[in-house]
Amino acid sequence: MSDHEPSTALLEVRDVNVSADGRDILRDVHFSINHGEFTGLIGSNGAGKTTLFRVILGIQEHASGEVLLHGEPLTRSNRSIGYVPQKVLFDPDLPIRARDLVALGADGHRYGLRRRPRALHDAVDEMLDAVDAGAFADRRVGSLSGGEQQRVLIAHSLISRPELLLLDEPLANLDPGSVQEIIALLHRVAQRQRVAILLSAHEMNPLLPVMDRIVYVANGHVASGTTDEVVRPSVLSALYGHHVDVLRVHGRVLVVATALPVGPAPNDEHPEFVVE
Amino acid sequence: MFSSFMTNAWISGTIVAMLAGAVGFFVVLRGASFAAHAIPNGAFAGAAGAYLVGISPLVGLVSFALLSALGIGVTSRRTRNDVATALSLVAMLALGAAFLSVSLIYEPTINALLFGEILGVSSSQLAPVLILGVVSVAVLGWFYRPLVFTSVAPELARARGVNATVVDVAFLVVVALATALTVPVVGALLTFSLMIGPPAAARILVARPGWAVAGSVGLSLVTVWVSIGASYALNLPIGFFVGALGAVFYLGARVAARRRVTRPAT
Numbered sequence: 001m002s003d004h005e006p007s008t009a010l011l012e013v014r015d016v017n018v019s020a021d022g023r024d025i026l027r028d029v030h031f032s033i034n035h036g037e038f039t040g041l042i043g044s045n046g047a048g049k050t051t052l053f054r055v056i057l058g059i060q061e062h063a064s065g066e067v068l069l070h071g072e073p074l075t076r077s078n079r080s081i082g083y084v085p086q087k088v089l090f091d092p093d094l095p096i097r098a099r100d101l102v103a104l105g106a107d108g109h110r111y112g113l114r115r116r117p118r119a120l121h122d123a124v125d126e127m128l129d130a131v132d133a134g135a136f137a138d139r140r141v142g143s144l145s146g147g148e149q150q151r152v153l154i155a156h157s158l159i160s161r162p163e164l165l166l167l168d169e170p171l172a173n174l175d176p177g178s179v180q181e182i183i184a185l186l187h188r189v190a191q192r193q194r195v196a197i198l199l200s201a202h203e204m205n206p207l208l209p210v211m212d213r214i215v216y217v218a219n220g221h222v223a224s225g226t227t228d229e230v231v232r233p234s235v236l237s238a239l240y241g242h243h244v245d246v247l248r249v250h251g252r253v254l255v256v257a258t259a260l261p262v263g264p265a266p267n268d269e270h271p272e273f274v275v276e
Numbered sequence: 277m278f279s280s281f282m283t284n285a286w287i288s289g290t291i292v293a294m295l296a297g298a299v300g301f302f303v304v305l306r307g308a309s310f311a312a313h314a315i316p317n318g319a320f321a322g323a324a325g326a327y328l329v330g331i332s333p334l335v336g337l338v339s340f341a342l343l344s345a346l347g348i349g350v351t352s353r354r355t356r357n358d359v360a361t362a363l364s365l366v367a368m369l370a371l372g373a374a375f376l377s378v379s380l381i382y383e384p385t386i387n388a389l390l391f392g393e394i395l396g397v398s399s400s401q402l403a404p405v406l407i408l409g410v411v412s413v414a415v416l417g418w419f420y421r422p423l424v425f426t427s428v429a430p431e432l433a434r435a436r437g438v439n440a441t442v443v444d445v446a447f448l449v450v451v452a453l454a455t456a457l458t459v460p461v462v463g464a465l466l467t468f469s470l471m472i473g474p475p476a477a478a479r480i481l482v483a484r485p486g487w488a489v490a491g492s493v494g495l496s497l498v499t500v501w502v503s504i505g506a507s508y509a510l511n512l513p514i515g516f517f518v519g520a521l522g523a524v525f526y527l528g529a530r531v532a533a534r535r536r537v538t539r540p541a542t
Contacts, residue, residue: 057435083435094305095479095488096428108425109438113417140483156432 010035010196011164016065018051024220025051031215031224033196040207041200043217049200053166057083082157086168090142098152099124099137105156127155130189147178167199179206205252288397289500291409292458297496298416299454300471301489305427310358311348313468314365315455318344320464321368323389324375334401337456344368345452349444392463392515394504405457412453419446424485466515473522474499477529495525
């Protein structure tokens with residue numbers, strides 16, 4: 001759990017506190033991410049995962065704490081961090097093809113009208129191939145399915161060659177087959193391009209085979225480490241503030257509130273079956 | 277219709293069509309149609325005010341269009357709802373009505389301001405119209421990629437370090453300039469149809485952003501040229517033809533797109 005090695009960590013989040021309207025969203029959040037590792041950011045809806053991403057991206061004001069990249073404080077908009085937000089709505093009539101969106105990841109922030117160099121077109125094709133999106137590269141993004149859009153967004157964020165890729169709930173609203181495909185694809189890309197991945201999800205099981213580390217968020221607090229270090233009754237009970245059990249069945253993990261009858265509405269106070 | 281006194285109409289109409297087609301593409305892309313409807317009403321009040329105090333209408337058009345554009349920008353940032361835009365729209369229209377009734381100008385002039393006039397740009401105004409048009413297109417070109425990026429996926433653009441406020445303000449200024457130049461030709465009430473119709477049709481027909489801009493400019497040119505000719509020949513307000521053609525192009529594009537669905541995607 002303790003990861004105080006600023007010399008080796010790619011990203012270090014130190015004692016970050018965020019509050020809004022007098023309510024604490026994140027409290028003393030502390031963890032680090034290593035080069036090339038696959039980290040799962042696990043927590044239920046409203047636990048503060050998106051807020052944490054916004055802090056890392058430098059677009060969320062926080063009361064205290066700091067985020068270090070290579071041991072240096074973050075500047076606003078860091079090229080080394082790619083981002084795939086939770087929900088991007090594309091109008092079906094939008095005159096933007098998949099390849100146009102990927103190219104914007106490389107030069108969308110640039111002013112002036114210069115012709116795109118040949119090398120950029122090649123890089124776009126390479127990224128689209130890397131995420132198996134070559135087949136629909138020339139279709140409008142708004143006409144693609146959720147899983148296809150997800151691939152294009154990943155290619156968009158990878159084309160700037162980030163060292164860290166943040167993905168906010170990329171598996172939500174995907175059918176089980178697409179979930180497996182996206183995870184396999186991310187794992188492959190992470191290893192090939194040597195990019196570290198921080199992926200948020202409310203469900204950890206699909207990620208267990210690929211996750212190097214886990215950052216578990218509940219009640220605005222986090223616990224981090226390997227899955228074995230974090231997903232234990234003692235650690236999670238302390239996070240949730242009351243007792244939970246961790247069951248392992250057929251290689252799957254179930255986090256179950258101990259004294260709770262079946263069927264209550266899920267919320268932060270009472271971890272229901274934190275599983276599919 | 278090609279006699280010498282019509283030369284101004286063709287030249288100014290062509291400048292206005294190209295500008296409105298290009299600016300309109302981004303208006304539609306950003307979902308800013310309502311602002312594009314409100315800003316011309318601000319310009320209208322400015323022109324009416326200019327008649328009242330006896331200065332060049334172009335000065336009134338540009339200054340009031342800029343004021344309403346920035347006002348809409350500031351209030352929508354604060355409240356994030358379209359009521360602010362709606363209120364500035366009606367307030368400007370009311371102000372314009374008051375200015376006109378006090379200044380005792382001819383009814384045809386009022387009509388021209390509201391519904392357009394093929395001779396709306398005098399030869400003395402041609403140079404300023406050309407200069408402002410070139411400046412607007414240059415700003416659009418300079419901001420082209422960040423504009424597309426912030427329109428398509430604002431959150432991604434912000435994460436990539438695009439300063440959305442700078443892009444927003446620059447865009448509203450360009451909309452205001454384009455509006456100020458378009459209102460005398462097409463009229464305050466129908467200027468926005470030139471900024472919406474051709475780009476909305478073009479983006480359905482063309483999937484690439486760059487070509488969609490070109491398509492929008494092309495359709496806008498056709499719209500204005502046909503409208504000038506028809507307005508001259510039939511003695512109906514030019515705004516009528518601009519509005520009608522915009523709707524026809526949009527419906528035509530929808531039908532064409534629907535028929536295309538049965539064939540492989542292009």
